[in-house]
Amino acid sequence: MCVTNVYGVEMSGDEDEGLFEDNAKKSRKRKDRFDKSIYSPPSINMSEKAWVQINEGSDKVVAVFKNVHNQTIIAGSVIAQSGCWSMLKGGLTVNLTSPAQLHFESENSTIELWADNISLQPFTKDQWIDQQSESIKKIRQRKVRFHVADKEGKMVQGAKVSIEQTRPHFPLGCATAETILTNTAYQDWFTARFKVTTFDNEIKWYYTETSRGHENYSIPDAMLAFTKQHGISVRGHNIFWDDPRFQPNWVKSLAPEEFVAAVNNRLDSVVLRYSGQVIGWDVVNENVHFSFFEDKLGVNASAILFQRAQQLDPKTTMFMNEYNTLEYAKDLNGTPAKYLQKLMEIRSFPGNEGLLAGIGLESHFSEPNIPYMRACLDILGATKLPIWLTELDVARGPNQALYLEEIMREGYSHPSVHGIIVWAGWKPTGCSRMCLTDNYFKNLPAGNVVDKLIGEWKIQKLEGMTDVNGVYEHHIFHGEYFINVTSPYTTISLMQQLEVTNDTLEPLDVWISI
Secondary structure, eight states, X not given: OOOBOTTOOBOOOOOOOOSSSOOOOOEEESSXXXXXXXXXXXXXXXXXXXXXXXXXXXEEEEEEEEETTXXXXXXXXXXXXXTBOEEEEEEEEEOOSSXXXXXXXXXXXXXOEEEEEEEEEEEOHHHHHHHHHHHHHHHHEEEEEEEEEOTTSOBOTTOEEEEEEEEESSOEEEOBOGGGGTOHHHHHHHHTTOSEEEBSSTTSHHHHOSBTTBOOOHHHHHHHHHHHHTTOEEEEEEEEEOSGGGSOTTTTTOOHHHHHHHHHHHHHHHHHHHTXXXXXXXXXXXXXXXXXXXXXXXXXXXXXXXXXXXHHSTTSEEEEEESSTTTOTTOTTSSHHHHHHHHHHHHTSTTOTTOOEEEEEOOEESSOOHHHHHHHHHHHHTTOOOEEEEEEEEOSSTTHHHHHHHHHHHHHTSTTEEEEEEOOOOOTTOOSSOOSBOTTOOBOHHHHHHHHHHHHTSOSOEEEEOOTTSEEEEEEESEEEXXXXXXXXXXXXXXXXXXXXXXXXXXEEEEEEO
């Protein structure tokens, strides 16, 4: 039996039976779907797994929950194929008003569809939150043991150890716009919170070259100088955008040979200018949903552009960046399976074997399906590539702040997520979908959520005493710290810097002599 999906990504993990029903036996029908009845109390998070196969070719198979009132929730999807079992992994928060059936569906009614080892695992909200907390402790923290001795090597009991974080390792940032260059109140608000950012529009092609051959990088240059001054890292967003609506106006009318020249000039210009100065590039934005450059340059356009960008900036991660992969299960054009298909296209292109690839997920949410989000992160995380939530926001509404917190907690607690950018760059004319602050830089509810989580996910100040063995230990978040150790017998104290890394799960032993 084949135990990898069609993209060659190994899908590991147990096959626990669900708590509501036993796993289904293998089924086979000459129909476009078959069903499995379930019943769940409302407001239960449920993870779903199944192995699926079709009898010929490859096609999308979707797991859908439906009830008699025609309420439907898509729990997951996969591109199934013949001759190989593919894992369909998904999830949902059950808010159906009556018992439902789990349907496995394909739009192709001529194929035979099999499913095996169907697993439905329920979790209460408290159980889900406990899992998140346990994961955060495991993947974002490390036990540090301070061993304090005197000059003669005798261990010191009662030494005071003070710990203060100066910089977290996990990049939790916010987008920003050119307005930060001239508004000191905005500068103060932003720099007090964030150490990573993405420029809203200022690096994009339609911004830097409004007319052919006339490039103007003065604004992004100034923004980059500002971020460097304040120790803020920048994601390069973006080199190209595959959506035809977001091209410089003059590009669409170019003759083929002129178009090639313009593309080459754009790539060389922006990447060489900022090579080594950004922490990642969104190379061809939204190339799962759109194909502007593929239509103009051929089916391998993205792969070639990724390759050239990596050659010009060899130490920087090259990201795909896509919407609706996490946030909207009904968009079957942006599923994790579709994302992985495009990613494999790029990585398997000759010369791209060593590509430093990354997975960018825009994360423009309405009401989140947190179990589905986790399943998507699991699927994409099986690539072992770094995942970033690159443009996180939530649609306006009374639950905006609540939903934002749920999404951020789920992202932060997942081991494959390496960074989060909140998409809330401030402008006096208003924000796109979500604002963290008003025009007087007083936090709005979403801003309060971000501040709360920044505070929760760092050690602001921690103090403790060494025990009879001269040891003080504590779990602390990965990051950079100032450590101050004071002797209980004298006025002697020692201050030093410490970096707590995530390169191992083993405790970090710090030996201090005072």
